[in-house]
Amino acid sequence: MSIDVYWGSGSPFSWRVLLALELKQLAYANHLLQFSKQEHKSPQMLSLNFRGRVPVLKDGDYVVFESLAVLFYLDRKYPAPTPLFGRTPEEAGVIMRVICEYQAYAEEHVMRIVSAFLMAAPGRSVKQEDLAESMHVVASEARSIEARLATADWVVGDSISAADIVIFPSLQILLRVLAKPEARDLSSRFLPLDVNYPALSRWIARVEALPGYEKTYPPHWREAPPACIGLTRRAQKLRARGGRRCIPLIGCPPTAAAVSRLGTGASWQITPYTLSSLAGSFSSASAASGRALCRSC
Ligand SMILES: N[C@@H](CCC(=O)N[C@@H](CS)C(=O)NCC(=O)O)C(=O)O
Numbered sequence: 172m173s174i175d176v177y178w179g180s181g182s183p184f185s186w187r188v189l190l191a192l193e194l195k196q197l198a199y200a201n202h203l204l205q206f207s208k209q210e211h212k213s214p215q216m217l218s219l220n221f222r223g224r225v226p227v228l229k230d231g232d233y234v235v236f237e238s239l240a241v242l243f244y245l246d247r248k249y250p251a252p253t254p255l256f257g258r259t260p261e262e263a264g265v266i267m268r269v270i271c272e273y274q275a276y277a278e279e280h281v282m283r284i285v286s287a288f289l290m291a292a293p294g295r296s297v298k299q300e301d302l303a304e305s306m307h308v309v310a311s312e313a314r315s316i317e318a319r320l321a322t323a324d325w326v327v328g329d330s331i332s333a334a335d336i337v338i339f340p341s342l343q344i345l346l347r348v349l350a351k352p353e354a355r356d357l358s359s360r361f362l363p364l365d366v367n368y369p370a371l372s373r374w375i376a377r378v379e380a381l382p383g384y385e386k387t388y389p390p391h392w393r394e395a396p397p398a399c400i401g402l403t404r405r406a407q408k409l410r411a412r413g414g415r416r417c418i419p420l421i422g423c424p425p426t427a428a429a430v431s432r433l434g435t436g437a438s439w440q441i442t443p444y445t446l447s448s449l450a451g452s453f454s455s456a457s458a459a460s461g462r463a464l465c466r467s468c
Pocket residue numbers: 179181182183184185211223224225226236237238239
């Protein structure tokens with residue numbers, strides 16, 4: 172039997188499925204669909220998912236869509252090596268509870284913010300008050316996940332689970348959007364992440380360090396690295412003084428994984444200052460490789 176996965180770059184729902192496949196160490200054929208060409212609405216795709224959405228997973232003759240359903244299927248079908256829904260009924264209950272809470276109280280607001288900056292249709296602007304309200308809800312839901320991660324490495328229990336996989340891609344896309352200069356007003360209470368949500372920030376690095384993670388990273392994000400995730404306090408002061416042409420940035424790139432993704436000669440390099448402010452996030456190899464300058468410098 173062979174597994175086919177149909178997905179879109181930057182789709183947080185698709186990203187969940189890719190992460191699960193990597194965690195399960197499953198071989199799969201990768202079908203990256205172009206949203207811009209409406210490939211997800213082709214007759215073939217509509218025959219797999221009449222809603223014309225991704226992700227869709229086909230395992231032999233069996234087809235499943237809706238990302239959470241795909242995770243559940245994969246876990247039942249391929250329980251080893253990493254169970255996604257816990258090892259005990261109690262753990263499964265908590266994992267599902269956290270996922271349900273995320274979907275019931277946070278997801279809609281995350282997607283509203285993301286859509287407002289990434290997919291705003293001409294003539295259809297989202298009201299600023301609605302965005303501010305969504306940001307408020309997201310910030311408070313993030314606080315409860317932060318509390319969980321303050322005492323554990325993973326959102327539920329002592330190993331990665333479907334709860335991490337469901338939440339992680341949405342947080343990543345949210346951070347990418349909040350890093351945009353036009354989102355500055357909205358992001359000011361949320362960013363820098365490592366200052367406001369240190370446990371979430373460490374958790375992101377933990378997920379990024381998982382084997383296979385790089386294969387799941389949205390390909391078009393590599394071509395267009397995010398804008399700055401946030402300035403360190405010292406960098407803010409330096410900027411206020413106007414004393415430096417180039418400002419070291421915290422969170423861009425946030426981890427050694429991100430550095431290797433961008434590669435040498437990419438838009439970002441690492442300054443010693445950024446390195447010291449992110450002590451622990453960078454390997455000495457990347458420390459040796461240079462300076463981190465703002466893209467606009
Ligand atoms: N609830 C679905 C959401 C899937 C979804 O909305 N996918 C988006 C990409 S992020 C999509 O395919 N959009 C295409 C469209 O609506 O035309 C899931 O969890 O899989």
